[in-house]
Amino acid sequence: MNFGITSDQEAMLGHVRALLDDVCDMAYVAKCDETRTPPREAFDAMARNGWLGLIAPEEYGGAGGSPTDLALLLEETGNHFEELGLWLFRNFTYGCYAVLKHGTDEQKRRIVPGVVKGELSFAFGLTEPDSGSDAAALRTRAVADGSDFVINGRKQFTSGMDIADYVLLALRTSDQGKKQLGISTFIVDTKLPGIEVRKIPTLGQHAIGTTEVTFNDVRVPATALLGQLDKGWAICEDTLRYERLCLSAARIGAARRAFELALDYAKTRTQFGKPIGSFQVTQHKFADMKVMLDTSQTMIRRYAWLMENGKAERADTAVIKYYIAESYKTISDVCLQIFGGYGYCMEYPMQRFFRDSRLATIGGGTSEIQKNIIAATLGL
Structure with a gap:
């Protein structure tokens, strides 16, 4: 049982996970990365199954989902393929949330249904x-x-x-x-x-x-x-607050997949006659990453609750962006180290997590800027 998750949300995650297991497995992800091809098939499958309408009101063909619902969806999507999660987030944030909150009735009618159906995509x-x-x-x-x-x-x-x-x-x-x-x-x-x-x-x-x-x-x-x-x-700042929830969820999902791959590897890779996961130096690395993952997930749930209740402040936005971006970067780096020479090889997936995670502390507001914001809210 996931902490703070309803039975309906558990069922939603099960459906999303089964769909992505089918249309977005590791071989598909590797092909998209290697050929520099957008995951169109997976995106279209998510649209056909109604997931692009998660946060839109029913009158526009959506499900009226909450920020928590969205965070769960993007975390699971990021666990399969971070870039698919980032593609979805742009549509949720800019094509749906921003238009619904700040647009005219004509803009809402013209744009939101197309985003919900996956017919329109946003940058x-x-x-x-x-x-x-x-x-x-x-x-x-x-x-x-x-x-x-x-x-x-x-x-x-x-x-x-x-x-x-x-x-x-x-x-x-x-x-x-x-x-x-x-x-x-x-x-x-x-x-x-x-x-x-x-x-x-x-x-x-x-x-x-x-x-x-x-x-x-x-x-x-x-x-x-x-x-x-x-x-x-003000609209930019508003959408960036929403963006931070989406980015953080997708990225911690990706970090969790890197962790899972490294954990399986540590249990099966033997050196000096026993699995490398039996060595304390490796165990401590996993303990540190487990703490980062659990803390990050709790922060996402808290931030989603704050957004749902109109309580998310600028500092909250900066804290979640900073901590999860740094955690993702750290986890991908440590997991690559656990894989050793194989982690450095392009035919193994860990190098992709290492490369992709590096953007987290730069794009959408650098870690340095987030720390400036946090310090300023403390009166410093």
Whole structure:
């Protein structure tokens, strides 16, 4: 019995696990990683079985699920394939949550049902070449022109842009006041003229990866604006809070799979006449990782509860992002060490966890920025 999980949620996990065991096994994951191919078949299977509608209200074809439901789904998905979990999270966060909370009725009707069915996929464009950790210093601009807006500039690390139908963009629409003011969010069709997408080769995340996007006089209608003009920074912060739940759940699921693989290996790999798991130095490594996994899972459940009850504060968001990102990175590193030379070989899966986990402490807000936020909330 999982702590704090209802019988309905246990049943949900069982269905998701059985589906992913069938459509997203380790051989499939390895193929996607090696060929740098998005897990489209697994994504479509999740859509056909209704899981992309988990958090959408019933009126849009969804199940009306809670943040806890979403965390459980993404943890199990991440346990099978982290990048599939990250693909799903972008749709849950930007195509569903953001539109439902901040969109017009027309935007909700036009977009959410397509996301629920898996017919529409989303990306998020915030980071730019000169604004990473200082995200609010963005300069890509949307200028009003009649009843339209014209977008010019460049976004960096817009993950999944090349397979997305829409991108939620944070754009500069005014230069008055603090840099956080004058930012607006737009839902932009990725196939519009003037959008150029370049895939960025990266250490990990090979199946979907990330992109650089250039906008040259891209014309969008005023109806593309999400929320109020010049007040988009609050929407960015809101969706990032939701993102942190999703990312953390998917990543701790992946960390758990790395742990499970290493544990099986330690029980069967013999050296000096006995399994390497019988040596105390190895046992202590697993004990440390077990504590990190259990702590991380408890933190995710707590954070989901805080979100459900409107109590999640900025510090809570930073704490969960920091701890789980660092735990995932550490666990993947230790598990590779347990595998020894085989962990370093590309034909074994541990190298993928090691490569993919390295992004956790960088993307979506670095660990250093999270510690700054935590310290600031303590009055330091």
